[in-house]
Amino acid sequence: MNALIFAGGDFDGLPEGVCPDDFNLILAADKGYSYAERLRLVPDIFVGDLDSFFDENKIQSREIVRLRPEKDMTDTQEAIQIATRHGADSILVLGALGGRIDHTLANIQLLKFGLDRGVKVALADKDNYITLINTPVRIPRQEGRCLSLIPLTKCEHVFARGVYYPLSDAVMDLGNSLGVSNEFIQEYAEIDPGNGLMLLMVCRKK
Structure with missing residues (x-):
């Protein structure tokens, strides 16, 4: 199941x-409702x-999960958790970047x-796509965009194919x-993060 979450950061469409x-x-x-x-x-x-x-009464939604202001999770994390409880195995979050x-x-x-x-x-x-990987993935080429890999842990045995700077x-x-x-040079980039955790980003060139 695919879920879409509107968070309360910057949103440009x-x-x-x-x-x-x-x-x-x-x-x-929360504020993502306005988006x-x-x-x-x-x-x-x-x-x-x-x-x-x-005014809570102005919110139009099939279900309202009201949270206490004093809590251990952000509204966005609560939304992700609720989506997983509903069976989501793929979640895209918009309005999660920019701002604070x-x-x-x-x-x-x-x-x-x-x-x-x-x-x-x-x-x-509109400019960025970010996910976290710990297994090999294939990313389709996107014109006008570059590919960046940011390790969150030590990653050994990393491979990157179909890109200008292979690893x-x-x-x-x-x-x-x-x-x-990095740059796409084939229809797909193949990325293997090896034995670590790696942020994979596809970003619009400025």
Whole structure:
């Protein structure tokens, strides 16, 4: 099952190729509701402490999960957790980037929260797509975009094929920018993170 979550960070519209009709479940995390509303979408589930709203009665959603303001998880993490409980195995989060840097970094590390539960979570806006991998993947070529690999742990036996700067049995670790701004040269890039955890990013060239 595919789920789409609107979080409360910066939102500049739907990324290219993203259609809400392709998702089985749509959730809005607090301020993210305003982004769904802008697109004239009625979320299946609203999740939040309502600190961004004066009137709960104005929220149109099939289900409202009201959270306490004092909690151990962000609204976005709660939304991801609820989506997994509903059977989602693939989750795209919009509005998770930009704005406060602590929120952005917290959202990026939530990719691990999904991976630990066997759920693919990705964050995206019009310029960036970010996910976390620990197994080999194939990424289709996207014109005008570059591919970056950022290790979150020490990654040994890393391979990158179909890119301008290939990697063969490489070692990548925190504190090195080796994997930034690679280029697609074939229809697919094949990435193997070896034995570690790696952020995979597809970013629009500026």
